[in-house]
Amino acid sequence: MGKKKGLGILVLSLILVLSAFLTGCSGSSSDSAGGGDSKYVTLRILVWNNNPEGTKLEGEIFKAFEKENPGIKVKQVYAPYDKFNDKFLTMSAGGDQPDLVWIQPAAFGQFVGKNVLMDLSDKKIDKDAYMPNVLELGQVEGKQFALIRDASTFQLGYNKDMFDAAGVPYPKDDWTWDDFLAAAKKLTKQKNGKTVQFGMENFYTNELLVENGGGFVSQDGKKVIVDSPESIEAIQFGSDLINKHRVQPTSAQSQGLSNMFLAGQAAMKMMGPWDWADTAKNAKFKWDVVPLPAGKAGNVSAAAYLPIGIGKGTKHPDEAFKLLTFLSSGKGQDMQVDTISAVPVVKRNADKIETMKNAPENAKSLAASLANGKTVMNAPYIPEYAEIANKIQPVIDNINLKGGKDTEKQLKKIADQIRKEYNLK
Amino acid sequence: MGFVKKKLFVYLAGKAGRQMNKSRTFLFYMFILPWLIGFFIFTAGPMIYSLYMSFTDFSGLGAANWVGLENYKKLFTGDPLFWQSLWNTIFYTIFGVPLGLVVGYMLAVLLNANVKFMGVFRTIFYLPSLVPTVASSLLWIIIFQPDFGIANAILDFFHLPTSNWLLSEEMVKPSLIIMSLWGAGGGMVIYLAGLQSVPASLYEAAELDGAGRFKKFWHITIPMTSNVIFFNLIMGLIGSFQIFTQAYVVSSGNGGPNYKSLFYVFYLYQDAFKFFKMGYASALAWILFIIILIFTLIQFKVFGKKVYYEYDE
Secondary structure (H helix, E strand, C coil): CHHHHHHHHHHHHHHHHHHHHHHHHHHCCCCCCCCCCCCCEEEEEEECCCCHHHHHHHHHHHHHHHHHCCCEEEEEEECCHHHHHHHHHHHHHCCCCCCEEECCHHHHHHHHHCCCECCCCCCCCCHHHECCCCHHHHEECCEECCEEEEEEECEEEEEHHHHHHHCCCCCCCCCEHHHHHHHHHHHCEEECCEEEEEEECCCCHHHHHHHCCCCCECCCCCCECCCCHHHHHHHHHHHHHHHCCCCCCCHHHHCCCCCCCCCCCEEEEEECHHHHHHHHHHCCCCEEEECCCEECCECCEEEEEEEEEEECCCCCHHHHHHHHHHHHCCHHHHHHHHCCCCCCCEHHHHHHCCCCCCCCCCHHHHHHHHHCCCEECCCCCCCCHHHHHHHHHHHHHHHHHHCCCCHHHHHHHHHHHHHHHHCCC | CHHHHHHHHHHHHCHHHHHCCHHHHHHHHHHHHHHHHHHHHHHHHHHHHHHHHCCECCCCCCCCCECCCHHHHHHHHCCHHHHHHHHHHHHHHHHHHHHHHHHHHHHHHHCCCCCCCHHHHHHHHHHHHHCCHHHHHHHHHHHCCCCCCHHHHHHHHCCCCCCCHHHCCCCHHHHHHHHHHCCCHHHHHHHHHHHHCCCHHHHHHHHHCCCCHHHHHHHHHHHHCHHHHHHHHHHHHHHHHCCCHHHHHHCCCCCCCCCCCCCHHHHHHHHHHCCCCHHHHHHHHHHHHHHHHHHHHHHHHHHHHHCCCCCCC
16 A cells, blocks of 8 residues: 555656646746857747848848848748648747748738737837838837838749740730730640640739739628639639630649749749849740730739738847838848849839849839729738638649539538637628 | 566566565566656546537537536437538548558568668568658649649559549548558557567478468468457557547648548547537547447457467467
């Protein structure tokens, strides 16, 4: 009996010690890996790769910052785009949060909701430096949680040589879905029953939705609109490009292939200015850009902008803010124009879009789209948005896969499910 | 692991146990202390912690608030993906585990024959199970690639209908089962060990009685190796319920197409490390624990008595 009692006490005390240990763990403050060298403050910024060339050039901006601020070193930490948010949240939960973080607009609400970003509202921000409506992109419920580095949008890049060969006139800035489809059909080539050249690489569903006035969830985050007539039409159009008109590869046809545009297997591609450097360097053909074709909502496209935030757990908030200022309103804004062709957000550089490094001939159309408010915000800043988008996307993937015979039914089903689960209209 | 438990029981309850004096008891606990500490810190402790968390809305990032049975209620009443992932997993288990058992066993029987270069053949069939899952999954993506993959090329050659494999709602789970058979070598070596411990005298006796090949196999080989079969069945089932890596890799992390490869642990992972609903994910984990426990108990109940152990008295 005595033995048993002893064992019981042993087990019990172990459990107690353990629970104290675990509670201690979860309660303790996070601790960022600052590097062992006390002479330097090392800032870590979590970023993704747009393309190899861009990533290389990105480093030059950080080097300039280090030169200006002796004593601060910047280290880029990479995560792949589609695992990016998971990585940041996991690092945050694990007490290994990076000091700064690039943010995908669709995940902004989630980050703020999980309370992992620093509130910058009472920091010294040079508000007058920015172009109109830029600061607001980094605000959630009136509080500044991020500053914007570049505010741009997607356009369509096209292979001029292929257009010439097919005898198709170059697209105009005000073209429509019908024009696009007609061109894409002529640009698609088959050989022995196999498509060897596609008209379009991959038309992002997100952009189709915006062009037609649809979306997943309304911008105020209150209403599910993925089953609105506009959304259904847009998603159907996307599916038809693949399955009916066959101008865009199925996921089976494109599996394992990267950048069919550069490889000369597709005539058109979704392209942002961040792709210019890479395309200019690697394209073996003449190319240009054009605004996205118009659906019901006109030649609009989703606002593609880069908010950068500061991790709440940073040990170097002042240095981190210094870097953030450098990037979003300081010298970085001047440098990015000449290196990575990232569209500046400060007033003083507003006229530089057309002359950015590697700018194609029609870069002025990008400047015009941005200046004329042809970009649409379509990522509501609500905590659940990342999750909702994650649940809708597989349904759309499946519609694209199966030919979209019951698009409306499938979208209605997922929309109702989301409404019920998240209490939305 | 029935035999380990039995051995331990025999050891503790038998003579040896009674004769142990105090200092030997102390010594015993000292010797197993490293394991005990590891067990409590890395297994039992986190388990208890997660049980507590399953009753909270813990996000992994902030404070945890007690929500009672809310997580469990949502699981069963308001979450279609829970049922979808559970069904996917059960489908995978029901077809994958028995198939894996049969294939592994057949391989072992073949590789138990006495022919030249047997070592080479055994190595060849065992090797695939040593390849890291991520690497083999990437390999299978290429094999199953609908346009230029070898699977469709072979079907095409014989004028059989081809498939979209991993990109098809209907075929993604069968494809994953085929992939799992590639690793049947792991179970095979255990069978092989079991087969080699069957005494030759039994076969000789059966031969004298006029038993043919099939009868010997059915009445001697299978019953005499029932303990390893049972072991592989239980371990296979537990492993199968926890399938994650292959599905994660072949669907690039989203469980597609249309959630048909979203397995239970995969969904649990998404909730925990994508949406950071740690409390909810903990509830999922405990439901899985109970499911596996029930299945394992059923197996002990149904097959347990039919299993032969060498050291049974």
